[in-house]
Amino acid sequence: MDVNVTIVPELVSERNVTNSTKSLKSLVPTESAIQFTLGVVGNFSAMFVLLKHAKEHKWKTFYRLVAALVLTDLFGILTTSPIVFALYANKFRWPNLWLCDYMSFMLIFASMATMFIVAAMSLDRFIAVYCPFFYGKMMKKRRIHVMTAGMWIAAGMIAIFPVLGFGHNVKHWPYSWCFFDYFGRHVSDVLYSIFYATIGLIVIVMTTTFNGLVIVRLARGQYTVIRRGSMKGNRQKYRRNEIFIMVFLIAILLTFAICWTPIMIRIYINTSGRHQHDFRADILALRFASWNQILDPWIYILFRKEMLVRFLRLIGRKEAESSSSKPHDSTSESCGHDKNKMVDFQDSPKLTRDVKNIKTRTPLNKMDSTDSNQHLLLKHL
Secondary structure, three states, X not given: OOOOEOOOOOOOOHHHHHHHHHHHOOOOOHHHHHHHHHHHHHHHHHHHHHHHOHHHHOOOHHHHHHHHHHHHHHHHHXXXXXXXXXXXXXXXXXXXXXXHHHHHHHHHHHHHHXXXXXXXXXXXXXXXXXXHHHHXXXXXXXXXXXXXXXXXXXXXXXXXXXXXXXXXXXXXXXXXXXXXXXXXXOHHHHHHHHHHHHHHHHHXXXXXXXXXHHHHHHHHOOOOOOXXXXXXXXXXXXXXXXXXXXXXXXXXXXXXXXXXXXXXXXXXXXXXXXXXXXXXXXXXXXXXXXXHHHHHHHHHHHHOHHHHHHHXXXXXXXXXXXXXXXXXXXXXXXXXXXXXXXXXXXXXXXXXXXXXXXXXXXXXXXXXXXXXXXXXXXXXX
């Protein structure tokens, strides 16, 4: 049995449909090949980096979720892209309905699993920043594994609904991909389309909210030891952790929202039936969504802590070179003034007594509960 075809409204006659199909036969999957290559190389590279630096990050919760995201994106690319290449080679002729159901299932599963994992990453950072003591007690390795498996199972259950009859899968323009029918007027098609898009938008809003709160908290420095009485030797390390978290969260947030929001909005528009079908807009929205699986690993590779540390060191070297090249004409004069000031300070018994009193009143070896809370937070970053 052949697969149902979503037909462009302008193609009202059989002759026009045939002519359109003939024009499609001359297309070459150049863009799909580029996306496939970048996605596979990026995800394999990200996994290699994770494994190589395992001793440094010690597979903390955040990095386990990053690994789950990489595996999910790679799985989605490897299970769908070969079908697209085969369809181009076969002149867009689908052999049976099962292949369409398979591709639609994989696309829905990969998209839902990716969104769930990104949301879990944002929730992980939110709890680590706002509730560090609770985070240290609750976020155990076994629970993270169970949670990840639960997200994959939930994504699979959502993807299987159209195969079981709650909605159904169809070919979409330009007939190189299958997805659920968000143009259908049947009750199950409308309900499933709204169900899918609503889950997607809820996840996007939740991820944006959590990441935004974390970024604001870190930017204000309310949970950082840099602006408190911390040990001087650890300030640079703590600052790097904050910069890494903020930059990575901003990159993930922007990429996630930009890639997934268009397809959710297009599904709502098409489901409403109040607007004329715009298949080019649908394809553009789908391409945005597909780029998320490609960009995720590259974001981790480029914005991970080690890369940011190298970038900061490079900036530090440039600043040091520029400062060393400046003339120091007043060096001896300033040193002379400083020396005189130091002699005056040492010769003043009143100032000496004041300094001693300050030191005895504020011992450096004491730490309040807030500082302890901050150290616990940075332990999980």
